Amino acid sequence: MSLANLRRLEAEAIHVLREVVATFSNPVVLYSIGKDSSVLLHLALKAFYPAKPPFPFLHVDTTWKFREMITFRDRMTQELGFNLLVHINQDGVDQGVGPFTHGSNLHTHVMKTMALRQALEKYRFDAALAGARRDEEKSRAKERVFSIRNAQHGWDPQRQRPEMWKTYNTRVGAGETMRVFPLSNWTEFDIWQYILQENIAIVPLYFAARRPVVSRDGMLIMIDDDRMPLEPGEEVMDRMVRFRTLGCYPLTGAIDSEAATVPDILREMLTVRTSERQSRLIDTDEAGAMEKKKREGYF
Amino acid sequence: MSYLQSVPPHDLGAHLAEHDSKTVLRFITCGSVDDGKSTLIGRLLFDAKLIFEDQLTNLGRVGSPGTANGEEIDLALLLDGLEAEREQGITIDVAYRYFATSKRKFIVADTPGHEEYTRNMVTGASTADLAVILIDSRQGILPQTRRHSYIASLLGIRHLVLAVNKFDLVEFRQSVFDEIARDYRAFAKKLGFVSIQSIPISARFGDNVISASQNTPWYKGPALLEYLETVQLDPPAAERPFRLPVQLVMRPHADFRGYAGQIASGRISVGDPVVVAKSGQHSSVEAIVTFDGNLPTAAEGEAVTLVLADEVDASRGNMLVAPAARPFVADQFQAHVIWFDASPMLPGRGYILRTETDSVSATVTALKHQVNINSFAREAAKSLQMNEVGVCNISTQAPIVFDAYKDNRATGNFVFVDRATNATVGAGMIDFPLRRADNVHWQATDVNxxxxxxxxxxxxxxxxxxxxxxxxxxxxxxxxxxxxxxxxxxxxxxxxxxxxxxxxxxxxxxxxxxxxxxxxxxxxxxxxxxxxxxxxxxxxxxxxxxxxxxxxxxxxxxxxxxxxxxxxxxxxxxxxxxxxxxxxxxxxxxxxxxxxxxxxxxxxxxxxxxxxxxxxxxxxxxxxxxxxxxxxx
The missing domain is CATH 3.40.50.300 (P-loop containing nucleotide triphosphate hydrolases)
Known part of the structure; x- marks a missing residue:
């Protein structure tokens, strides 16, 4: 195959998106508002053109996302006219679960993993597409493009199906569901290069700006609203920062950066010495954290 | 991690264009357990400075006993991403890593060496262009070396690197290298590889991995990375015939009907004639529709939507093809089958046969022979056990469209799915159609x-x-x-x-x-x-x-x-x-x-x-x- 890199990755992802629509009766896209989700949304518009993407997009709102993410989400929904479903784990809200009171692990489990399971069961989705990439994390590097989940939404790495060529086994048994990752073979650099090439809209938090942050556990945490209690000795700084990944604001670290445009970000990436997930608190809570979360049904 | 350069280039646009146009080499590492596959990739990435700092720091956290506390990093841990793998110190499932140098982009699949996990090795091999087979220089060629070489060849890999590893443990002696390389060439003669490059390496210490080692002055060949950067893959074969497996029929409204799929081979332009493979209906291409505007022409690998000039009957599982060079359409054919499941493949039992876009009921009508992976001898067998390879005659409920696997990896493959468990139980590479399908017709009788x-x-x-x-x-x-x-x-x-x-x-x-x-x-x-x-x-x-x-x-x-x-x-x-x-x-x-x-x-x-x-x-x-x-x- 002699296609240029991005073209090849694009074709591969479109093929996977179409395969899901051809073989599942009720698929959904897990839309996290981040850069990978923005790319996935863009690819979905391409894959079914001239039709609209024939599936809804689901955002699992933990109620702790950056405010700018929610604004961006609502603007995109309006501009592009796709079908957006938002799900919040109301039990968690009622119990007041949050990262400051309950810790990042419990918060993520209740407001993200459990919320996702609730939503998948509520709408009876049989396939959930997501923008995860193999280069993000080493247990992800082991996952298939079509990754089967048991009735409890758990991933069992030892029982992964062989996956040869582009001949996907899309059959699931009663209660089982499929998670599908069209961007499996994309790297972070590919994502940025594609965002530049296709002029894809992304949340402004990816671009450097002066923002109020505190230094906590070796990370720069942005004060996004008044729910964040300051610890003794902590001082709010006004720093030029941006985010490499986006999640719940108390769990997502910013990096010092001057990169205010996509080309700036690409230049920055050519010299960067740390991985993008370094700024994600939930991945480093314990060794094998990601695998453990996935076994529990995290996407 | 994707890419690293010490100084940001001045002209980002030109740099990105060059980066985007680099060829991609997909390769696997394979070989027996403990031959050092994961360590080799870890070494390759580490020495080429393609590992992020936090990833190295995290190794300390998960390091297996004896390696975490000291100077030497257990490089295999960069790859073995599953809990069970770290506990047992082995690779269970295939890991994909992505990296680029100034010359090429690479997708490497690190595959497990245990026979038990052959299915995961096959997963990695099915999309690879080249295989790096590792050999422990103290052990020489082992049964798994043979098995993986055979499977690599069976899956259509034509280029091979024989990495004679742990060479530090045999004092870098040339005679050891020469003997292993000679034995391997003799063994691999029947496997049809186009190129075999043997390299003496030490994944643990980095000899001949990214640069030539002082310890092997007698070795004049390239270091591994240098070879991977420059190896000539098959020249783009004389244009292969056009194949578009129909994946989805797009009908957003009554006036539009488009056939969507990824072009498996060849090229198509507006106005070109096409034939619907199963029915033989003729038509021509009216438009090649994409989100970014209609295209005049499209080629292998592209995901497109074709609008035809005539109304034809072509649903998912069918194929749009070049009229002058058509694929086979048959319900009986011979194939090489690799079996993955603990319950054996049995002739007569029904399975679901899945090609890239088609799905039909199928039975193995005859298991002609099993292939002994040590001698390549044909042996009689009544069933195929897990990890065995056999040559089978297969009969499908309805005809499917295919090419021989050797001519087209995309249109010549299939998988077997178990009806009850939905597990992927086997993989097949089609050899040729059986003539019976054409010549034995059901005798129509008047009294029915x-x-x-x-x-x-x-x-x-x-x-x-x-x-x-x-x-x-x-x-x-x-x-x-x-x-x-x-x-x-x-x-x-x-x-x-x-x-x-x-x-x-x-x-x-x-x-x-x-x-x-x-x-x-x-x-x-x-x-x-x-x-x-x-x-x-x-x-x-x-x-x-x-x-x-x-x-x-x-x-x-x-x-x-x-x-x-x-x-x-x-x-x-x-x-x-x-x-x-x-x-x-x-x-x-x-x-x-x-x-x-x-x-x-x-x-x-x-x-x-x-x-x-x-x-x-x-x-x-x-x-x-x-x-x-x-x-x-």
Missing amino acids: KAARSAMKSQRPAVLWFTGLSGSGKSTIANALDRLLHARGKHTYMLDGDNVRHGLNRDLGFTEADRVENIRRVAEVAKLMADAGLIVLVSFISPFRGERQMARELMEECEFIEIFVDTPLEECARRDPKGLYEKALAGKIANFTGVSSPYEAPENPELHLKTVEEDPTTLALKIEAFLDGQRGDR
Whole structure:
């Protein structure tokens, strides 16, 4: 195959998106508002053109996302006219679960993993597409493009199906569901290069700006609203920062950066010495954290 | 991690364009356990400075005993991303890593060495262009070296690097290298690799991994990375014929009908003629539609939507192809099959055969031979066990479109899926169609099934009684037979024991023989139904797969599955033939319910519980079902 890199990755992802629509009766896209989700949304518009993407997009709102993410989400929904479903784990809200009171692990489990399971069961989705990439994390590097989940939404790495060529086994048994990752073979650099090439809209938090942050556990945490209690000795700084990944604001670290445009970000990436997930608190809570979360049904 | 350069380039645009146009080399590392596959990739990435700092720091956290605290980093841990892998210190599943140098982009699949995880090695190999086979220089060629070399060749990999590893442990002696390289070449001669490059390396210390080692002055060849950066892959073969497997038919509104798919080979332009492979209908391309505007032309690898000039019948599973060079369309063909599942592949058993876009019922009609991976000798076999490779004749319920795998990896492959578990149980590479499919036609007769059943004033049916030995199948079937006979119906009873006295007397009770037993009976029942009869089949038939296969042989609504449900304890208590006593004493092997499984029907037409009602009442129920649901008089 002699296609240029991005073209090849694009074709591969479109093929996977179409395969899901051809073989599942009720698929959904897990839309996290981040850069990978923005790319996935863009690819979905391409894959079914001239039709609209024939599936809804689901955002699992933990109620702790950056405010700018929610604004961006609502603007995109309006501009592009796709079908957006938002799900919040109301039990968690009622119990007041949050990262400051309950810790990042419990918060993520209740407001993200459990919320996702609730939503998948509520709408009876049989396939959930997501923008995860193999280069993000080493247990992800082991996952298939079509990754089967048991009735409890758990991933069992030892029982992964062989996956040869582009001949996907899309059959699931009663209660089982499929998670599908069209961007499996994309790297972070590919994502940025594609965002530049296709002029894809992304949340402004990816671009450097002066923002109020505190230094906590070796990370720069942005004060996004008044729910964040300051610890003794902590001082709010006004720093030029941006985010490499986006999640719940108390769990997502910013990096010092001057990169205010996509080309700036690409230049920055050519010299960067740390991985993008370094700024994600939930991945480093314990060794094998990601695998453990996935076994529990995290996407 | 994707890419690293020490200084940001001034001209980002030109740099990105160059980056985007680099060729991609997909390769795997394979070989026996502990030959150092994961360590090699870890070393490659580490020495090429392609590992992020936090990833190295995290290794300290998860390091296996003895390696975490010190100077030496266990590089394999960069790859072994699963908990079980770190605990056991082995690679279980394939890991994909992505990196680029100034010359090329790489996608590397690190595959497991244990025979048990061969399916994961095949997963990585199916999309690779090159294989790096590792050998422990103290051990030489091991059975897994042979197995992986054979599988790599079978899956169409044409370029091979023989990495003779742990060379520090043999004091970098040239004689060791020469001997292993010579042995390997002799062994691999039959495997059809286009190139084999042997390199003496130490993954642990980095000798000849990214640069030439001081320790092997006698070795004049390239270091591994240098070789991977420059190896010539197959030149783009003279343009191959156009193939577009139809993945999805797009019909957003009444005026638009587009055939979406990824071009498997060749090139297509607006105005080009195409043929719908299964029907032979001709048309031409009116437009190549994409989100970014219509294209004048598109080529291999692109995901497109074609609009044709004429209305044709082409749904998912069909293929749009070049009229002058068409693929095969057949329902019988020969293929090489690799088996992955713990329950063996059995000739006669039904599976779902999945190509890139098509899905049909299929049976292996003959296992011609199994391939011995050490000698490549053909050996007779009745079944394929896990990780074995065999050459099979395969028959599908409906014709599929394909090319030979050697000509086209995308259109020549398939996977087998188990009906009951939905597991991917095997992978196939098609060799060629069997001529029988063309030459043996069903003989059409003037007096047909409809005429024969009309004369008998009945609808033919196959009543399939399944259940444990001693559950009461034959007793109920016999009672029903009397009832139907008394009403002037033409019936015939096929009984398991009776058939084994004649037609099937050559078959035993192994799983393979039981599958063949059912296949023959199903075929006989089909002929009898064709003769217009109501056939009562009374067989334990323990496996869902075979009952499904029998169902699919018959016409719609003709097959009636009757589950004679009697608990095992009750059957053993009745024990009309004294078989349970013997089986429980261990005197009968493969006895259903005792030493061999019974897979109960999931959706039988009739579910009879014999502990609650007597055989005559149950027979009357079946008669009522025939009268009512099927509208028989």
